[in-house]
Amino acid sequence: MNETTTHALSPQDCLVAMMIAVSASDEDIRTSELVKIQSAVNNLPVFAEYDIDRMNGAAQIVFDLFEQEDGLDALFGLVREHLPPRLYETAYALACDVAAADGALGEQELRLLEEIRYELDIDRLHAAAIERGARARHITA
Template identity: 60%
Template sequence: MTQETMPFSAQDCLIALMMSISMSDTNIRTAELVSIQQVVDHLPIFADYDVGRIKVVAHITERLLDEQDGLDALFAVIREQLPEDLFETGYALAVEVGVADNFLGQPELRMLEEIRYELNIDRLHAAAIETAARIRHRTL
């Protein structure tokens, strides 16, 4: 079994959610990639994560997003492999990457809406997560 065909771990699912936001507008920005790297480097949930998997997960995510019904397939894997108590964490990490460049365009907003729907994120909780991320990324 190659690294590319290995099933997604819960951590891979979190990476895929962050990558899906970055890829949603077809313009992967440096700030978004830096944000993903910082998250992986600093959050305890990624303490034992093989960072070499980031490129593999990014490639698989990109392939799925390019396929018809690929987004449905991606969310099916995420719902299967990511424990439900980490759904809000996944949403929070996706929002964090989305606001990393201080701009959320329509494609990113639609992807966040899709993530909320697919992971059944309560609208009030989503609003709190989004507000916290905007506050953390404010500039003078």
């Protein structure tokens, strides 16, 4: 990863990176997770001005970092550097939605969500509400 890639990250790229990271955390990116990511990017106001062609670059950053020993720490560093704090809860909510998209939360996904809560300093009560909302949206009959 070069300097221009690092400095080119938009807040939306950071949100996409967090969603991709959760999806890739168990080394099995599921179709339901990709559909959830695509749906979020296509429909949420925070992505209204986002160039969808940037998604591949954001995803590649995640994949490259996940191959490195301290890649997750580096990813959080990039996110904290380029994502305004007012969007930290949005990042966590999107991550929860992606994690819940396939109907099952694996151990790796749960650990990464915990790490996101910690790294982005998400209040415990707010996190519980966000998690409950994700569960409610993805429950099956």
